[in-house]
Amino acid sequence: MIIEYKKIELFGKIFIQKIDLKPPFEYTFPVSEQACFLYMLKGEMQYQFEGDQIHIPTNYSLLLNCINSGQQIRESNANNNNETVIVTFHPDILKKIYEKDLPLLFQPGRKVTNQSVGKINNDFLIQKYIEGLLFYFENPSLVNDEILILKLKEIILLLSQTREAETIQVILSQLFSPAVYTFKQIIEAHLFSQIGVEELAEKANLSVSSFKREFRKLYNDSPANYLKSKRLERAAELLLISDQRITDIAFDCGFNDLANFTRSFHDKYGVTPTNYRVKRSNKQ
Template sequence: MILNKSSEKINNDFLIQKYIEGLLFYFENPSLINEDILVLKVKEIILLLSQTQNSESIQLILSQLFSPTTYTFKQIIEANLFSQLTIEELAQQNNLSVSSFKREFAKIYHDTPANYIKTKKLEKAAELLKVSNQRITEIAFDCGFNDLAGFTKSFTSKYNCSPTTYRQKLNGLD
């Protein structure tokens, strides 16, 4: 029985090591990461950790980590930057009225929610234009824009050129 426990621990350590090695691929290729892959990777590590000898302490840590009371204002904002949530929905997730939400947001980010979120979406789009070969339409939708025309207008306003021109300049094609 002791040998069985010992080999089980070695097997789990081996699996966790292989999991970590698998993650390195995504760190080396960040443009390949999407929300579905992240969810699967989180589920995978939770399953691996729950099968270790320390499963009781792992379960305690996970229950504290994923307790709704531990999410901070900033964590909720950052987790929803590229979603289609409205200001009202973000306020509700933070258990605040819209006016209280806007005050708290301004205090933390020194900007309005709409401007900050739009800026972050455009920065992500610029990064994706730099590192991926995705179509511009796909990038716009991945970054939380509802339509290509609105994305192009906002991008051009921030970067003084269209997304296509921006990508061409980065690739030395201008």
Template structure:
């Protein structure tokens, strides 16, 4: 259960998030083709992907390249809550704010590794940085583009000075390195875009018929139905945890037509988006 959720966008993309969830929980954070830094300020959570499980306790963090790994955290304990602060790194934004040269942490590592996640033990300066972010979450009127750029550069600098800097560099530098994506990675990266099934097939270097067969084999569903379901599930979650306009939520989830979104949402949840938000928030 989500008790509190706040976020700030930089140049139109999510940069900072703060989420408080009550156990037991399973939360999929809304990022696709970025890297992110998840800091546990209270409680703990488990991160799982196909081949790894990592426990993240209080004052530790998880660093992920989300195109190569899962985007879900969970906790099965019956009681307690977890507070997580998330900083998201977008390759295009980093290139924009470092217009001359990327800092060393973002440049390709000399180590050859496919590592896409890692737990870090944060030092005193990182903890103080997180406390500073909480001040801005509590005082949104003070937040502007310049502040967000400054905080993004600050966390890059601090991470480069931690004992886990080499691991973080491997993960972050993948944002700027050519990679070969697996079938699942292509699908996960495009779940909330407006890419057509034909375009997804092209990205996987398969014919449309071969793409549909492979998709059915992996997901036991058709591409159209699976992707639409995931979009609607994300929209339902955003309706509950954010105050964004329904039109913006529809667009963020990959719908380019509000009428089509409303119709699809009503068919799945037997309620319009507006009534769904009102009914859930009054419970």
């Protein structure tokens, strides 16, 4: 459950976030062209990927390339609240501020791999950097684009000087390498977007009929039924782990009509979204 959420934007995109969470919580990363630096300010979390997991304690951090993501974080201690700071790297913003002179950290190195996640050990300078970001969350009137550009360049410099610099370079350089998305990555990237089968087929560069055939081969279900089921499952999770309004949850999960969402939710779970949240809260 989200207790408090703050964000700072740069050039119209989310740059820094501070999220205070109370268990139970979990978050599945979508496939997208960005990388995220997650710093565990308080508490601890588990990052789960490909049948494995990484434990991230207080003052440790994780660098994640979301191009190859679709993975998940969740609490590792149900008794403690968690505070996380997230710094997001957007390729278009990086190109804008560095023009044609991208730092070495974003250029392919000698190590060739598709590694998309790396744990960064407790680093004193990064810890001090995060403390500096907290000041701007408390004093938002002092924030401007010039300061944020400096903070973006600063974290890139600090990451390049950590013991994990080689791994970090491998992960971040993928942001500027041609990405070939698989069929499944395209589906996972748009599970909760308000787009239909026709648009998904277009993104997969297939006709609608070919898209439906390929989809059934991989998922053993029709696109419409699978998408609705996954969106309802995600909505059910959000009803339990967040205090968002039901209208916002419906929208975030790909439904643009509240009445349709409520009807579909009732058909699947036997209760309205409101009653689902109340009954589960009472049981807990």
